[in-house]
Amino acid sequence: MSVTFAQGFRAAGVAAGISAVEGKKDVALVVNDGPLDAAAGVFTFNRFCAAPVRWSRKAVADGRIKAVILNSGGANACTGEAGYAQSEATAKTVADLIGAKAGDVAVCSTGLIGELLPLDNVLAGAKAAHAALADDDQAGADASHAIMTTDTKPKTVRLEGAGYRIGGMVKGSGMIAPQLATMLCVITTDAVVSAGQLQAALLAGVDTSFNRIDVDGCMSTNDTVLLLASGASGVEPDPDEFNRLVADACASLARQIIGDGEGASHDIRISVTGATSEEAALACGRAVAASNLLKCAISGNDPNWGRIVSSLGTVPADVAPYDPDKVTVDVNGVRICENGGAGRDRSEVDMTPREVHIDIDLNAGDAQATVWTDDLTHEYVHINADYES
Amino acid sequence: MSVTFAQGFRAAGVAAGISAVEGKKDVALVVNDGPLDAAAGVFTFNRFCAAPVRWSRKAVADGRIKAVILNSGGANACTGEAGYAQSEATAKTVADLIGAKAGDVAVCSTGLIGELLPLDNVLAGAKAAHAALADDDQAGADASHAIMTTDTKPKTVRLEGAGYRIGGMVKGSGMIAPQLATMLCVITTDAVVSAGQLQAALLAGVDTSFNRIDVDGCMSTNDTVLLLASGASGVEPDPDEFNRLVADACASLARQIIGDGEGASHDIRISVTGATSEEAALACGRAVAASNLLKCAISGNDPNWGRIVSSLGTVPADVAPYDPDKVTVDVNGVRICENGGAGRDRSEVDMTPREVHIDIDLNAGDAQATVWTDDLTHEYVHINADYES
Incomplete structure (x- = not known):
């Protein structure tokens, strides 16, 4: 069509x-x-x-x-x-x-x-x-x-x-x-x-x-x-x-x-709320979306919030002002990071759906943004190590 | 010791x-x-x-x-x-x-x-x-x-x-x-x-x-x-x-x-010469070092210069002034990209050594910088999909 x-x-x-x-x-x-x-x-x-x-x-x-x-x-x-x-x-x-x-x-x-x-x-x-x-x-x-x-x-x-x-x-x-x-x-x-x-x-x-x-x-x-x-x-x-x-x-x-991302087994939606501006939310979302370590963890069905916040932490404070001790992270609806530390146990997260929702609240303002990425799999490496175009 | x-x-x-x-x-x-x-x-x-x-x-x-x-x-x-x-x-x-x-x-x-x-x-x-x-x-x-x-x-x-x-x-x-x-x-x-x-x-x-x-x-x-x-x-x-x-x-x-990079099969040295400043050379080197596509290609022993220059091309002109049509790229001593286009055939490149040398000449100045990275392998994904620390 x-x-x-x-x-x-x-x-x-x-x-x-x-x-x-x-x-x-x-x-x-x-x-x-x-x-x-x-x-x-x-x-x-x-x-x-x-x-x-x-x-x-x-x-x-x-x-x-x-x-x-x-x-x-x-x-x-x-x-x-x-x-x-x-x-x-x-x-x-x-x-x-x-x-x-x-x-x-x-x-x-x-x-x-x-x-x-x-x-x-x-x-x-x-x-x-x-x-x-x-x-x-x-x-x-x-x-x-x-x-x-x-x-x-x-x-x-x-x-x-x-x-x-x-x-x-x-x-x-x-x-x-x-x-x-x-x-x-x-x-x-x-x-x-x-x-x-x-x-x-x-x-x-x-x-x-x-x-x-x-x-x-x-x-x-x-x-x-x-x-x-x-x-x-x-x-x-x-x-x-x-x-x-x-x-x-x-x-x-x-x-x-x-x-249809190359080799992907999970589609990952990253929503950042509570930002001081849309630009700040977007910078945080993109930093998380770019983390190879997180993308590997998701491919292994591990909702590794440590890799989420360590990526968030690379965004300079002048780009996205927030207090790390006030950040919460939900994965598929389970708040596994609360006030910048451990929340509910990550074993509670159901990672079976193809779509994974990571919801980050910076608790610093009213702006938000959403970005999407894929997990990083053996198949991605295979496609890009062997594909010649 | x-x-x-x-x-x-x-x-x-x-x-x-x-x-x-x-x-x-x-x-x-x-x-x-x-x-x-x-x-x-x-x-x-x-x-x-x-x-x-x-x-x-x-x-x-x-x-x-x-x-x-x-x-x-x-x-x-x-x-x-x-x-x-x-x-x-x-x-x-x-x-x-x-x-x-x-x-x-x-x-x-x-x-x-x-x-x-x-x-x-x-x-x-x-x-x-x-x-x-x-x-x-x-x-x-x-x-x-x-x-x-x-x-x-x-x-x-x-x-x-x-x-x-x-x-x-x-x-x-x-x-x-x-x-x-x-x-x-x-x-x-x-x-x-x-x-x-x-x-x-x-x-x-x-x-x-x-x-x-x-x-x-x-x-x-x-x-x-x-x-x-x-x-x-x-x-x-x-x-x-x-x-x-x-x-x-x-x-x-x-x-x-x-x-000893996780799962790495190649150590990659990226040298950028001919830059207008050390900062410009460094920005270019880091952009190339961060390319998952290039890192996968190297793991597949493919000296894919298209992925090198497409990464170079993401560095803004105000950060690293250079003319894309004057850039050369050598991989392990073979000039496979000349004047921003195809040079010698990439089949001439010997990719058997663990160490891979990517030498980029921007032909825009006298400054240079070198960065190191690893290739991206199945084993990296395996380690980081399954490792919990």
Whole structure:
């Protein structure tokens, strides 16, 4: 379903021989048939950003995108001017097929860093995908499959507003750190909205979703989130509802990334309350989410609160003022740390659910924030010691 | 050998039933017989610092320490006033045994966070250790064994200056992050030096050693480094030589921690050259050292330079100015990344040595820094999913 749930969009996913996995779909195409072609994008902060990121950042700068071409099987990152030329050639090929300009086409790539793409395969894939374009559920599903790498399942969303729809797809399960932990994401809507509205909604939505998840603390070179509006519903949405739905779509997709984190056996929700500011709560949540020791303990079903508070304790006092002697920690509803010391026995905590809730109260103020992470397992090491992309 | 290599020091290590491992030595005592009792200390920045850290920080504030009592089997962290009273009682017991004041005795603990110590065992261990005190090699070795937890081997150092000696021991293999990645360390010298000289030498030594290693990015609640001087050699050292030897002792012990990092199969040296400042080089080195993805790749003998540069790319430009297109990366002497892109084929890199050298040239200036880390293995996850201390 995914990106074709919104009216005015066609999509396709085809196998073009880019991925090392024989027969895997590896090229996706999303085309906005309008009448609008409004678009917004946010991109990785990584200074070694990939060629397609540099291309797409420029393409979306005018608030207009008519199509997005995405490939798995190669990131086209750290490939210099030759890599940039590949992104440009790919955009040009798609533009010719749909009767647009290259600057109206965004390009996204994911896979191994440091190698050029097999360009002939990419361009042939673009043509095959164009020929396969459709606006039905299967076409959306095919596109969401074509962008997968270590993902074990496609990740999609669909939401309905008052007379309009939002659909989306994302790929990502490793190299996921706060600050746009997405890898690649395309969200579509048939609402009638301007590029400015899209950009504001997307920034706010990303801030509370993709910027608050952390699989492994590693920031990608290729992170891209695009939001495209066709206006095909003819409905001008209530701005508050629209912003909320975009945020919900981002949150759903981010949650699905955590649910499919590389090798993960537990999804961990870390809620920090009682902070003096949202920034303080977020800094504390991120510090806990980044702890390899805690993530290993959770994979061993050990609600090790010592590793929670020792991570909290690394956040400087000027960033998050609180008194360590007043901190409480609940894991799955059991208060195992009270006033900065031992509370109820940790053997009381039921660690059988996949989802683990860590609730930290700093008892210093009224602000709160929630971040998500995964546990650290043998399987994560296995995937990343042996995977070459 | 370790702490008893310097004249004027006696030590012991005994089993007191604190550790969960039957019969393991778990109490160490180091006594400075003088004539001097000058001392310096540096401690964890963790806001949830343990009771013994709070005690010892106060004890060393006057620049004088006559004895250090250390235990494994329990960290006495997040134990509130009751935990502080345990540290105080332990210091008092040792002080009575050696005819000193409680404030002349430093206390160090390591093990599980959040539980009080079995105080009777600790005090009985202190008495047994006092009865066993000796200035020979075996006594120093016993002490270095008694502070081990997940360490697979004792870590000690001995160095000779012009007429004086320096000895030391450290424990630590997990919960090791920059900013005093030591867990517990005691260094002794028989040189005639003031507390002020000791503190200056120790701060400088720690800055280029324990502050530049990273096993798992996790900062301990109990990190303590103590430097004690007996003056028993009667030699006033050349200040430059003395500072250099203290730095060498710290560097040797820090290197041994990396060599025994939990589950590690490779020790990784990351050298960053061509930076605009030492701080910039250090920020880049630490970012690379913190990458779980890179650490997994190295455990799989994959010199994945894409994961090196993607980590470099997360350092903000105002912290470390450089041009990504001018960066080179050598792994074990093979330049696999040139001008920010692919260089020689990574299959040329010999990954069989335990030690892996990653040499990054930012080509932006003349400053450099080196940090050390370990690879991330199945065994690290196993140890930290199943270990409860």
